Amino acid sequence: MVNLDIGTLNDYGPVVDGEVIPRSPFELLRDQSYLRSVGALDRSYVVGANNAEAGTIEDVTTPEIVSQYIRSISQSVSPYPLNNDHLNVIDFLYTYPMDEQGKHSVQTIIDMTTDTNFVVPSVLFARLITEVSNQTDVFLYLLDHYQQVKDPSSPLRGSNHGHDVLFEFDLTPSLRADSMNDYIILGTPTNTPLYGIFGGAVASFAKTGTPVSQLQTPLRWPRFDPSQEKFMASHWSHLYAQQVALWLDFLPRMGSSWKSSRIAFP
Numbered sequence: 001m002v003n004l005d006i007g008t009l010n011d012y013g014p015v016v017d018g019e020v021i022p023r024s025p026f027e028l029l030r031d032q033s034y035l036r037s038v039g040a041l042d043r044s045y046v047v048g049a050n051n052a053e054a055g056t057i058e059d060v061t062t063p064e065i066v067s068q069y070i071r072s073i074s075q076s077v078s079p080y081p082l083n084n085d086h087l088n089v090i091d092f093l094y095t096y097p098m099d100e101q102g103k104h105s106v107q108t109i110i111d112m113t114t115d116t117n118f119v120v121p122s123v124l125f126a127r128l129i130t131e132v133s134n135q136t137d138v139f140l141y142l143l144d145h146y147q148q149v150k151d152p153s154s155p156l157r158g159s160n161h162g163h164d165v166l167f168e169f170d171l172t173p174s175l176r177a178d179s180m181n182d183y184i185i186l187g188t189p190t191n192t193p194l195y196g197i198f199g200g201a202v203a204s205f206a207k208t209g210t211p212v213s214q215l216q217t218p219l220r221w222p223r224f225d226p227s228q229e230k231f232m233a234s235h236w237s238h239l240y241a242q243q244v245a246l247w248l249d250f251l252p253r254m255g256s257s258w259k260s261s262r263i264a265f266p
Contacts, residue, residue, distance in 0.1 A: 029128040041133040044209050046202065047122045048141030048231065048239075052158030054113030066095055066104045070112055077116045078251070086251055093246060106155040115243045118161075123244050126224045138224040139211050140231035142239055143167075145194060147184040156183055167191070167199040201232065 014021050021028075028034055035041050074090050075082055082090075094112045095104050119142075126138045145159045162180045169175065176186055200214025201221050211221040211232070222230035231239045 026128075029125065030132065032132045035129075035132060041129075041136045044137040044139070044205070045126075045129065046139045046141065046205055046211065047125055048143070049114060049118035049122055050143040050159040050161065050163055051145070052110050052114060052156070053118045053161045054110045066108055067091060069109060070094060073112060073116055077247075080252070082251070089251070090246070093243075107157065110156075110158070111243075115240065116247065119240050120244055120247045123229070123239055124248060126229070127226060127248075130224055130226050134225075137209070139205065139221050140224045140229070140239060141198070141221070142231055143198060145191075148188045148190065149183055150185055151183065154183060160184075164198070167194045168202050169199075198232075 014025055016022070016024055022034075023031075032041070070091050071087050074087060094108050098104055122140060126140050129136055129138050143159050143164050145163075146157055147159060147163065149156060160180055162178070163184075165175070166181075166186070171186060175181075196214045198213075201211035204214070205211035205221075213221070221232045224230060229239065
């Protein structure tokens with residue numbers, strides 16, 4: 001686990017150099033001619049996130065630090081200016097209620113980082129590709145799995161960044177020794193079904209282009225479509241609907257000076 005130093009946060013993302021990335025990714029993903037010219041619409045895609053992508057952050061629970069973190073991340077991912085009203089809405093959604101000591105849960109920061117850096121960009125990518133071409137297959141997923149932790153008192157829950165790899169490949173010595181697994185117990189009975197569900201579907205996608213879980217009763221992964229936005233994690237539709245709507249629909253419409261109806265995440 002790592003301690004978060006707000007001062008080290010930097011705005012990062014793809015660099016538009018005019019050659020490898022000729023324009024912003026958001027513009028390119030809406031340009032059908034460009035996507036066809038590079039063959040992007042002739043492929044199939046698996047895209048998604050784990051439920052705790054920032055699961056190694058700790059000691060970020062005081063209201064002042066959490067507020068600073070939320071504002072920094074919000075302004076970093078939004079290409080449009082955010083005023084205090086926007087930031088207060090974001091702050092409220094992710095930080096309330098606080099505990100009896102007036103502190104926030106570590107889960108606040110984990111959720112905020114997971115949503116802005118992984119979930120929302122994944123949904124936005126799926127939306128843009130399928131809006132440009134309804135013939136291009138996109139399969140969206142959420143690894144909504146809660147690992148067994150070594151320390152029951154640990155505030156960390158869920159599947160951290162990289163934990164999806166545990167269910168796609170054999171547990172080699174090097175994978176077992178990876179630092180991302182320091183706080184979880186590997187090879188538990190609750191993990192076993194995921195090898196057939198998630199790992200089997202990914203293997204099927206690699207072989208055939210269609211992800212189907214490897215179980216006695218095969219589970220077919222639904223194709224993403226803009227109306228229902230189905231994803232694999234049981235039978236749900238609209239992945240993290242409230243959070244996605246906040247970033248891609250509600251916030252853009254709050255600012256009358258904004259020119260786009262969608263936030264262009266990097």
